Amino acid sequence: LERHEEAIEAYRDMTARYPELPEPWNNLAAEYVKTGRLEMARQALEMALHANPEYREARANMGRVQLLLAQESFRAAQTGQ
Secondary structure: OOOHHHHHHHHHHHHHHOOOOHHHHHHHHHHHHHOOOHHHHHHHHHHHHHHOOOOHHHHHHHHHHHHHHHHHHHHHHHHOO
């Protein structure tokens, strides 16, 4: 349905109401990735892992986001940007 902005707003509301829950932070990060906001995704995943350092899904997603950020950095270095 490509309603990412609506999903982001819903998850942001949930993180404001329940900052101690890691799942909304993780879901917010997933939406940020889908919309190309990798740094925001990384920050949301940090919050998820702060809430629960053992949350495996958030750990896996953090690895994916870090890989995407590294790939972005390598591309920028190759093009001189």
